[in-house]
Amino acid sequence: MFLEMVKKRNSELIDFAVTLHQQGIILPDTYVIDLDKIKENTEKMVKKADSLGIELYFMTKQIGRNPKIAETIIEAGIKKAVVVDFREAEIMMENNIPIGNVGHLVQTPKHFLKRIMNYGVDYITVYSMEKLEQINSVSEELNIKQKVMLRVIDDNDALYPGQYGGFQLDELDENIDRMKSLEYCEIEGLTSFPCILYDKELKDFKLTHNVETLKKAKTLMEKQGFNIVDMNVPSATSIQTLPFFEEMEGTQGEPGHALSGTSPMHAEVELEEKPAYVYVSEVSHNSRNSAFVFGGGYYARGNLENVLLDNEGKRSQSKVKPFPSDNIDYYLEIDGKQTVGATAIMAARTQIFVTRSQVALVKGLNSNKPELVGIYTSQGREIERN
Structure with missing residues (x-):
């Protein structure tokens, strides 16, 4: 749903997410969220709301009830x-x-x-x-x-x-x-x-x-x-x-989805807010004429369609097949056989708090100094890293 917009408006996020996965720093079923974009989007929204005399409360459930994100939004004015x-x-x-x-x-x-x-x-x-x-x-x-x-x-x-x-x-x-x-x-x-x-x-x-x-x-x-x-x-x-x-x-x-540039309209039109997250998985195996990537972060209303595959720098795209919402997303099926272990990057509307995903927060992408801030559960609790 949002993959093309992320490629166009925040390609640095895709590149760093691929690096984190291929270096073994994050595992499949991880949302990677750009804190700097969250802050920029918030600052723009606050300016507009203030001009109209509107009070804003921020919603974090979509991006994992994350206290670090909450602190960033507060610094930006909500x-x-x-x-x-x-x-x-x-x-x-x-x-x-x-x-x-x-x-x-x-x-x-x-x-x-x-x-x-x-x-x-x-x-x-x-x-x-x-x-x-x-x-x-x-x-x-x-x-x-x-x-x-x-x-x-x-x-x-x-x-x-x-x-x-x-x-x-x-x-x-x-x-x-x-x-x-x-x-x-x-x-x-x-x-x-x-x-x-x-x-x-x-x-x-x-x-x-x-x-x-x-x-x-x-x-x-x-x-x-x-x-x-x-x-x-x-x-x-x-x-x-x-x-x-x-x-x-x-x-x-x-504001909730707009803080990460992921309302339905953001998928179709270049609005003020820019996309701030991607979903990272990995090709698990092939069966018949399909490849299967690790699941865990699927959201039935997300309109997930496309997947970007990176095999040690060689990139291609494929389609994610529709997934029945009455099943558990152990795997997501994609068109065509793919290289086992390749990174899979997706971007769709989500509600991270209802998934079993992990959340990796990153910053410094715009200044070419990418940095992993921390890894969290889908409920906002930080995970200790070895």
Whole structure:
């Protein structure tokens, strides 16, 4: 999906990734991430967001919940993370990374609330009255006021399987009195996901029905006396989509894939953000008329298509065959017989945190002083190297 863009816009990353593999420094099933490109992309996005008065929280799940990447993004100007779930929150907390929002896609478990509220978080996103009441109880115990963001949904909204939940728009009004009784919860924000999606036919982004749901919810809540300060409108937050925020009445974005130059549009158009990672594997064996490379990092929605093969400097390309998502990616099959042990370089949209891959962070590619910073698990924990 992104291989041609990486070859065109960050070929140094491919070259160094090949070197790391062929010198035995990294093993197959490793994502190699360019920290300098992450920083450059972030700096550009911050400049655009600041000019529009938009607050940004960064998302790291796509690139392995990595604290070193988080530190790099903070240095570049986005000061707080949005954590997709409590496991990601743990990693950020262990590394003293400030958190702006928790609970959006995965609600915060009851017995984790006290830990994260003690740590400190701008907003906790809430799907239900029961969770609001839990937060209110912990806030009272800690003697603090906790800002809360409601996720509001409607029947015609775009929602992904495995992500259902939120206050139904047509049932919101009946909960108002209970909400007002929770004196330790400050309901100041609304959110939904996804608010923007890429339309491949239009070759541009467009707003989803979720945005209209949020606007209606905001009107309803403000009529009931709530001060809705923030409208959190995530999905595909990038330099390309930030101008949409005014139409959405959005105040907060959550860049994730754009930080590594890997939103769907980045695969087709040279946007401001440049590609910042590749996936490295190795030819394991041949069978019939196919070669098989080691798997582990496959993501079913990644649209993986092409593979670059490097056999001690001799390069060629082939096609990755479609892989059924109901199987485990022990191997990926590619067209044609290939040299066993050759390096395989791929670049597709991923969610590293759901893989069993390792992550190698590199820097210095632009200055011709490439350096391996460290190797990490897919959950962001550093691995000791011999």
